[in-house]
Amino acid sequence: MQHLGLNHRGYAGETIDIQAVLRDGLQAAHRHGWETEPIVVSPELSLLTFHRSGSRPSQRVYLSTGIHGDEPAGPLAMRQLLQENRWPGKAELWLCPCLNPTGFPLNRRENAQGQDLNRDYRQLQTPEVRAHTTWLARQPAFDLTILLHEDWEARGFYLYELNPDRQPSLAETMVAAVAPVCPIDPSPLIEGRSAQGGIIRPDLNPATRPQWPEAFYLVQTKSRLSYTLEAPSDFPLATRVGALVAAVHAALNALCARA
Numbered sequence: 340m341q342h343l344g345l346n347h348r349g350y351a352g353e354t355i356d357i358q359a360v361l362r363d364g365l366q367a368a369h370r371h372g373w374e375t376e377p378i379v380v381s382p383e384l385s386l387l388t389f390h391r392s393g394s395r396p397s398q399r400v401y402l403s404t405g406i407h408g409d410e411p412a413g414p415l416a417m418r419q420l421l422q423e424n425r426w427p428g429k430a431e432l433w434l435c436p437c438l439n440p441t442g443f444p445l446n447r448r449e450n451a452q453g454q455d456l457n458r459d460y461r462q463l464q465t466p467e468v469r470a471h472t473t474w475l476a477r478q479p480a481f482d483l484t485i486l487l488h489e490d491w492e493a494r495g496f497y498l499y500e501l502n503p504d505r506q507p508s509l510a511e512t513m514v515a516a517v518a519p520v521c522p523i524d525p526s527p528l529i530e531g532r533s534a535q536g537g538i539i540r541p542d543l544n545p546a547t548r549p550q551w552p553e554a555f556y557l558v559q560t561k562s563r564l565s566y567t568l569e570a571p572s573d574f575p576l577a578t579r580v581g582a583l584v585a586a587v588h589a590a591l592n593a594l595c596a597r598a
């Protein structure tokens with residue numbers, strides 16, 4: 340599969356109408372019996388959330404995306420997952436389909452005020468992240484959290500695993516499911532961290548870091564197993580969406596099969 344060669348100094352690929360994508364997702368959620376709850380950020384802005392109990396739930400799973408407004412594959416993957424509605428019965432699910440709705444119309448990583456929301460989960464200076472963490476605090480602990488992203492510099496799909504208690508990993512399962520759909524980044528060093536077969540297991544303590552991405556907040560307060568999936572933006576959008584969807588299905592099925 341060939342690189343598109345579009346991205347220099349940032350993402351220059353296709354953009355999406357985020358409100359249309361969210362409307363489609365909301366329709367599918369209603370059709371398939373999800374509960375929806377808006378997180379009110381301000382009189383003008385709220386964030387969608389979806390919740391589904393499952394037929395015999397034993398695993399609590401949280402999925403989020405759309406925190407970077409120049410990463411369209413995540414919200415599209417979430418829409419596809421909602422439309423396909425193929426969830427394991429053992430999974431109770433919470434979904435945040437777009438955490439940065441003001442960034443997408445600008446095709447920009449940050450929100451409309453220029454703040455990178457995915458660096459604000461320790462300081463809580465932005466209204467979006469304050470509202471999101473207030474909502475998260477009301478939810479139970481999650482067995483698994485998966486955050487859907489893209490990386491415009493990546494040579495292929497890769498993921499970060501935060502797994503401080505060394506639980507059985509889902510990383511290899513996800514990479515194996517993505518490989519037929521999308522190239523895996525083979526680099527031994529990705530974003531300055533050692534990687535192996537597209538898997539980064541950063542050895543770090545969030546408590547010592549001044550800026551927290553969403554994943555650090557989750558692993559400190561809500562979940563001891565968190566994956567950040569990075570689809571490579573220089574490949575076709577359908578490939579990136581397919582990669583994220585395949586990884587989520589693989590992780591959920593593996594988690595529920597061993598539960």
Ligand SMILES: [Zn+2]
Nearest residue numbers: 407410488489
């Ligand atoms: Zn991102």
